[in-house]
Amino acid sequence: MIDYDVVVIGGGLAGFSSALRCIERGLKTAVVSHGQSAMHFSSGSIDVLSHSPTTGEAVSNPFDEIAELAKTSSLHPYAKLGEKRVFESLSWFQQLMSKHGLPLKHQGSLDNHYRVSSLGTLKSTWLSQPYVWQLDQNFSALNQINRIILVSIEGFRDFQPEIAKAKLARLPMFADKELLTVKITLDTSGIAQRNCHEFRSIDVSRLLRQEADFASVCSQLRQVATPNDVVLMPSILGNGDGLALMEKLAAETHLKFHEVPTMPPSLLGIRIEDTLRRAFIEAGGALHIGDEVTHGVFKQNGDQLSLACLYTRKMRTVPINTKFVVLASGSFFSKGLKAEHHKVSEPIFDLDIEDIGGRESWYSKHFFSRKSHPFMNFGVSTNREFKPLKAQQCIDNVYCAGSILAHYDPIAHGCGGGVAISTGFHVADAIAESQESACYAQKLSHSQQPNQSQKKGALV
Ligand SMILES: Cc1cc2nc3c(=O)[nH]c(=O)nc-3n(C[C@H](O)[C@H](O)[C@H](O)COP(=O)(O)OP(=O)(O)OC[C@H]3O[C@@H](n4cnc5c(N)ncnc54)[C@H](O)[C@@H]3O)c2cc1C
Structure with missing residues (x-):
């Protein structure tokens, strides 16, 4: 039996960002990752928001646009975080990468810049x-x-x-x-x-x-x-x-x-993944690389649904016990989402998927349309804390981060890297805070319990 505070499923940008933040917050953390992440195919630059999800127009300053999203696209992951939190997470990421030898730079104005592809x-x-x-x-x-x-x-x-x-x-x-x-x-x-x-x-x-x-x-x-x-x-x-x-x-x-960046493998993207992986191991994280989470066991306690343990392909019948899970298994590209002819599903926990309508509405007729293809916005249903739903019930100790989330198009709106880092960072903080308040509540209840001599009515 293996015990962790947090198990992160997926070793992509979202998974490693979350796992590194969990360790920083004092949580015993493992990453289970199956295969190559989208970073092996990426430019190695972090897109925060290049085009407005509302108008499709090019964006100068991503944070100004994120501040508007709460009014226009309230389900977008950035709208749940707010521009300050997104900026905080990216600054944290920049510092982390710099500390590990890969400094990333932005314009002094905080505006987007162009790179030649x-x-x-x-x-x-x-x-x-x-x-x-x-x-x-x-x-x-x-x-x-x-x-x-x-x-x-x-x-x-x-x-x-x-x-x-x-x-x-x-x-x-x-x-x-x-x-x-x-x-x-x-x-x-x-x-x-x-x-x-x-x-x-x-x-x-x-x-x-x-x-x-x-x-x-x-x-x-x-x-x-x-x-x-x-x-x-x-x-x-x-x-x-x-x-x-x-x-x-x-x-x-x-x-x-x-x-x-060249055709895959992209060394610029691999450099980021290598740096994150090295940082995670140096920080004392446990990496289960090449393994795959197959399913979990849930427990229902009154109206509270929570995940009790996980199983992986290699560990077979040996469960991994964990207090929290971050699901960062990616989108269709990494098999975090699975598409069949008329159905889209989340293969590990069978989580609820946001309403996707009929197949004919999944894509735009014009392949190169500047408008986002609807299927790119598909993902799991989560509440405002990024906790997923299963049969319409919120899972108490599971959080989602990165491209498994619904309501944003990482490619058309140029926000894949930013959403992965900021949601990963944010859910790690949410877990740390929930763990701290659980510890505090436990201490409080112990201090309020009468000790043995008091129970027996002895004079102290
Ligand atoms: C080809 C491509 C190029 C892109 N280029 C850029 C770019 O240049 N800049 C940018 O900002 N954004 C880019 N993006 C957007 C991209 O979505 C995000 O940047 C980000 O990398 C997504 O990270 P993620 O961690 O959510 O998912 P992923 O990178 O997809 O990682 C998910 C990981 O989970 C693992 N996994 C899946 N199922 C399981 C399981 N059952 N058990 C264990 N592990 C599992 C997968 O093997 C994978 O390693 C690109 C996307 C794609 C598809």
């Missing part, structure tokens, strides 16, 4: 890694550079600089900028012999750990770029090394870099 489009986001070139909303950063050099590696298919260049050239703010594409070469014979189709960012990062290859890249870059240019290159450094190699590259070449 691997396809040469501009994406609005809020927190980015140090080698992501932040373009403010007036594009004033463009005045400080001469040229944009788009670099890729010969034979590497997951970033095509010509496509990015063609797209960038069509944007009016880049009209007077010289855009240049360059291919650099690496000795990839070892990889080609193994499997010529498997030349991914991870393989390049492994090659670039070797001194000779790294030095060759530095020298080729120095020949094509100057410190007045921006070198836009795929994220190919630092699988498991954090920022160390990017820092070394910048120091040895004196160039200004902009890392773009």
Whole structure:
């Protein structure tokens, strides 16, 4: 039998944010995580709110818009938290990442910034890694550079600089900028012999750990770029090394870099997950990686429904006992939600799902419509404290966080990272407070109980 204060189901951005906050609040915490999280596929920048859920318009300052959500989209997770709490959670996250070697930055104005994507489009986001070139909303950063050099590696298919260049050239703010594409070469014979189709960012990062290859890249870059240019290159450094190699590259070449996420695996996203995982283990958390929570046993006490214990695929009949659970198992992408032809369900606890209507209303007819596809907003029903419902009854000791929640579209509204961090952080605090008040109540009842000698009526 294993006992914890909190078990977090899911090792994505929401799960680790919640678990790290639980540990900080003194709770004995475990994470059970099944597979890769959405971070392996992400840009590694944290989107807080790029587009208004109400109007669909681009948002300048996400916190101003979040303050309005209580009036216009009261079920949105941000509306339940309020802008101050969202800001507090993101500041906490920033400090945590910084402490563990991955500083994330935002604009001094607290406005969103643009980053150039691997396809040469501009994406609005809020927190980015140090080698992501932040373009403010007036594009004033463009005045400080001469040229944009788009670099890729010969034979590497997951970033095509010509496509990015063609797209960038069509944007009016880049009209007077010289855009240049360059291919650099690496000795990839070892990889080609193994499997010529498997030349991914991870393989390049492994090659670039070797001194000779790294030095060759530095020298080729120095020949094509100057410190007045921006070198836009795929994220190919630092699988498991954090920022160390990017820092070394910048120091040895004196160039200004902009890392773009490649096709998955995305090293920018993996860097965040690695950092969170390391921080969690260093803080004393228990990580059940590669295991999967299959179901739980519930107990009904009067009108109170609570979860008694959990079972996992690997531990089979051995239950995990826990006072609280944070369900952060993600959306359809991570199997936190399951879609069948006419039904959407939550597979672990069979929780209630928000009303989704008939299948014909699940999606917009136009795939690339700027409006959100309704299915992206599907998720579990929760009360204002993010406690889920099961057969319309609130579960007292379970909380939900991240993309399993209903009523927001992480992609269309650019708020996936922000909702994951802020809901994870918030539910951890709610658990800590509920645990503290339970302890206080227990102490109080003990101190009010007559001691043995009093019970027997003895004179003290
Ligand atoms: C492809 C993609 C790219 C994205 N890019 C960005 C981006 O660049 N920036 C941004 O801000 N947002 C991005 N998002 C939005 C994304 O939803 C959030 O940023 C966030 O990462 C979601 O985190 P999460 O922890 O809720 O879920 P997830 O990251 O999906 O993690 C859920 C975890 O739970 C595990 N799990 C599921 N079931 C079980 C079980 N039964 N037992 C144990 N573990 C289980 C899964 O294996 C997974 O590891 C992206 C989303 C997708 C799908």
